[in-house]
Amino acid sequence: MATLSDRLDHLLGRKVAEPLAADFEIHTVEDLLRHYPHRYATQGAELGESKPPEGAHITLVATVVKADVVPFKNRSGKMLRTVLAADTQRVDATFFNPQKVAHAIKPGVRAMFSGTAKYFREQLQLTHPSYLILPAADAEPVVGGRVRGSGELADMARIAQGSDSAVDMEIFDRALIPVYPSTRDVQSWTLAKCVRQVLDQLDPVPDPLPAGIREELGLIGLDEALRLVHRPETKDDVDRARERLRFDEAAALQLVLARRRHAVDERVAPACPPRPDGLAAAFEAQLPFTLTDGQLAVAGEISADLTRAHPMNRLLQGEVGSGKTVVALRAMLQVIDAGYQCALLAPTEVLAVQHARSVRQMLGGLALAGELGADDHATRVTLLTGSMPARERQAALLDAVSGAAGIVIGTHALIQKGVEFNNLGMVVVDEQHRFGVEQRDVLRARARDGLSPHMLVMTATPIPRTIAMTVLGDLETSTLRELPRGRSPIVSNVVSATEKPAWVDRAWARIVEEVAQGRQAYVVCSRIGDGDEEPDDGGELLVDDFFTGDGSPAPVTKSSTRKAKPPKGSDAPQTAAALAVFDQLRAGPLASVRVGLLHGRLPSDEKDTAMRDFTAGDIDVLVCTTVVEVGVDVPNATVMVIVDADRFGVSQLHQLRGRVGRGAHQGLCILLTAARPEAPPFRRLSAVAGTNDGFELAQLDLAQRREGDVLGAAQSGTATTLRLLSLLDHEEVIESARAFAHAVVAEDPDLSAHPGLASMVTAGLDAAGLDFLDKS
Template identity: 30%
Template sequence: MFDLTQSLSNLKGIGPKRKTVLLEHGVSTYYDLLTYFPRRYLDRNFTKDIILKQGDIVTLFGNIVDSYIVHGKKSRLIVGFRTLNNERINLVFFRGVNFFHKLFAIDKKVVVSGKLEYFKGYQILHPEYEFLTDSDDPDDSIHAGRIIPLYPSTEALKEEGLDSKGLRKLIHQVLESGEITENLPSKFIKKRNLLGRNDAFSKIHFPDSMETVQIARKRFSYEELYYFQRLLLYKQRERQKVKRLLWPLPSSNSRINLEKNLPFELTEDQKTAVTTILSKTNTDSPSAFLLQGDVGSGKTITALLVGLHYIDNHIQVVFLAPTEILARQHYQTIYKFLGNMPFLGIELLLGGENKKSRAEKLSRIKTGESNIIIGTHSLLQDDVIFSDLGLVIIDEQHKFGVDQRETIRAKGKNPDLLAMTATPIPRTLCLTLYGDLNLVNIKTKPKGRKPIDTRWYKEDRRTGVYNSIRKYVSSGRQCYIVYPLVEESEKVDLESCTVAYETLRTNVFPDLKIGLLHGKMKSAEKDFVMEKFKSGEIQILVTTTVVEVGVDVPNATILVVEHAERFGISQLHQLRGRVGRSDIESFCILMTGDFISEEGRDRLEALVTSNDGYYLAEKDLAIRGPGELLGVKQSGLPEFKIADLVADRELLEEAKVDAASIPLGDPEEVSELRIRFSEGKFLFAN
């Protein structure tokens, strides 16, 4: 048994320079080195005593016999390589010609891997390679004649001899130092058929087969997920230590009055959601919920009904929205429902307001005159001070970072949190990201809503699409035409959107009223355009994804998405939710060019065949992975070293069950969890 937290200085071959460069890459201890996992593996079991065939993937051991540069339109390096069977194979390099010319010196021993091709003799283009020294025995080596690991590397590491070969030597040295202590309960190792920790480290770095790699990987994935779940239990326990200061009323007269006067009937899911949330607010610790509901399922009214139980007890409620358009939408919706109850005090706080107006609003918020405060990131500013904030409602919560969520909560008196999302999050991600939140789902949509007819057309159908738009708009309907806007090409995208607007306005629909809306417009301009669209003055709205979330115009029944292949499934489903908001038949038209990638085809076909946001979220997760799906910048995803939230979803469920079956009692584990929580690491050193 030995201590994995000891410094790398104890290893042979680690001098000051190597120690510094490893430290820059987050590697300072034996543990850091052992968890610097391979990025992939190369099968270097040598191809011996076989007839070489074009197209075969081979791994061969031999010597360099010559090398020369062939000059022409494009220079290339030819390196003569001779196998143990005396076969000559040319190694061909089109890039880094001078570098490789120096590197592949005559008589050097080398292992090469790659695809065998034939052109005036056998050749391999840009092979994988590894040089061996005279002391390296090709039949008994950590570097060749076996499956070898390839590690993430940089120029800085390579300059210090810490390429894959150099790192393998160091890792082999650590593994030879002694037995590594087990850190998982033995009953779970047995129950889940896991490798022991010592074996797992050995097999993941020096496997005897690719099957062994997967068995070792499973062990460490489980370990990360198990300790992450223990961390969530720790967070829940810490949250429960905080005592409630403000109590919502068990019964709310305002809620009873509102429900009586609603112009529609609540769905069973909405009623259940309200009851479920309120039932958990009668404990002496603040509660936290994630309210998931597909587009158009009625989350806002659900959240408002919950909020009235606080407001009737003079407790303030905040609605935090990611965009001004959505904040205004919430304000208008809530005002429409509560306008005949002026004593409730509804406030809209946005950025860019004049000083006098903002100061008046801030005063009303501070004194408690305003009870429902709706706004954007402007609510996070230091000058916003609440009287008695007891419920924070965050819409499209995945668009806010963890720090922003905590900033708004810190302005209250241990407030409850109700995070809402119209992007259904797959169960796997919910367990990971929001394991410390109570999950509440609204799956049914309001009565009378029809499924949206979604169709995918290529450029040759454009004339027909325009004819259909004209037909429906002329009969009194309205239409969105959405263009993509992505960060990398924002300028070009915006240009294409504005150019398309001009073309549509002057050439395609000169007799119809067309408006333009995009995120670069000033707030007043955006509001003006949206009001004209809502009132029906604008018949066709050409826009970017600024309309993705929350905009509610029931008369808009046609949505055309241009360059639909550039959007993810969840974003397309969100956009589709701008139509189908009444009992009128609605259409979503996905327009693309003729050439679509296989992945793009999968996404579009999924949209055409399903209106179920939960199914589509799972599909999106499988295609794009969690980081892409949620947006890496704001997702709050933990940085697992080896666990994969798509591939390991069953393992996550098992780890959750196991982690919850043992109480958090050991002070040493709690201390370690506290450290891991602050560092965001879930593999434990010892």
């Protein structure tokens, strides 16, 4: 007999076990049984006497009456056209690879066929059905140990092959046949045979969930669930098994998170109670505006966290322009008042420089510590980036390690070797999704021995992984939905260059009109165009879609929106590049205004000059890449044109358009695309244009990209350590599992009294995922 912990190489032999380990990390019986079928094949309804409806999945046993290889009418190639005699009906069946099937599908052969019913002139047809040759005088289902057939019917037969290679045809009496995630070396039928062999030897599986919990939630036992998910008789069997196993996944995650929260509460962080006469109070007294009710409420939550001697671990999510930076600065000043330093980590150099500039401006004289005439409460704000000259970098490093700087703002340079702090008390991570967990963990480790700094992570539009972790309850969450008083919602329009070329002309004309009224604009491109052609995932659009050869706006035709051939030796698609658009615009439709250029590979001094000039109003239109995506604040900018808008993600588009309309005037965002209105990219852009609610867009993003690997570095997509649990679809399951996990951990933090639950955690989550959550 076998138990869940038994090794497969001992049970099935090394020859079978090694491919399972190599392709799927399946080593034990439990690993194998947790590799659930991703769907179930059915034979479909038998043909019988009546005509099946169009689209029905049917299975029939028939004799091949006629089989001819004929050419396609409208394209090159050939097909095998057959006539089948089934009961009292004749069925036409067509196969597209005659060279592979003609030797088996020939007149007189008896076989089982399965496919989707279609009709042509009332004649029943099957197109490329799966098939299995059945026993007959001259046609056996197995020849030389190999099943004669193709598709799911042949796979079923392979599952039913015994050690003597004979096929147990009783398998075709089953209503549901499991189909497993597979690879070239480990096919679905191989997995099915392994599962069948293991289940035949498996001892009854002890259940880690208390009987009371199972009864309360209406869940079946683990032993029954593992057997039913692999050997169901009915659809209800599948549903009941998945319901139980799905809860196990949710409970495993929630137990990890509950234990992690308990461990965080056990750590020691600097207690930073607010001071009525300190730097934070002086800052609030000099603010030229009144904080919104939302800002005050969130600031109160963060202040209470900082007062505790346990590390804060809070997500601050808020609409673009909702004032997160002011709230974060207020919190940092509270920490500085307690005698500690703060680090602010930004994803780009442009944003780091912008943060340093805006923080100094907001603080005014309170940021001039060490200078003549500085306020008694003043601190110092230091900037550290990777491209700084050596002398400036050494000065910044000295400010950090000596404690002279209360606030150190930087990019990834902050987490490089050699950067040390005198007394780090708080870490603020802006646009947290741009950093890996390991990177944040490095910065958090810069605190003094025995202390864990408070952690505040911020995002303007929660991306799928952020939403997933929030749903899972990993972070305390504060939300800012209220925009500052007087701020007008941004108007967004989608323009199809294919359908409305005149509207493209109008976009450039609108920019000229705004500049004439003393305002400014952005033109955003998906790539730079200097040889590094790695655009974001999405559609394609050529520079020529928007300009003629002389730089004037071009009428867009079907031919001009063709997919470009990539450069020789490159797989990169050709899209509108910032360098080309910059040249085209200033020589053409925007020749009458001052056009500047900003992208990530400009030298630091040129980037800083471009942003300074744009902020000062010396540049009317800034052609740029996504370096302006976050944090850039130019209140006079009112228009943004995003070229190749379908190249950007939902969250990215929302972030970008948040750069306009930050002052007293209405903001306008124009999304240019070559996609036609009926195409999915255009519909996605229309959804973005239809709302300014970043949280609604985050849900749209999650629905489109799914939750990603919540236990790994992947931020979105389909790769996930979760097998049956969807964070989008199973929120009620997660809530039930959360309540269960918190109750257990409150009484038994290390699960020593619940060894079955501890085992369930390690079974449901791989070691890398557990380590990842520990760091996050």
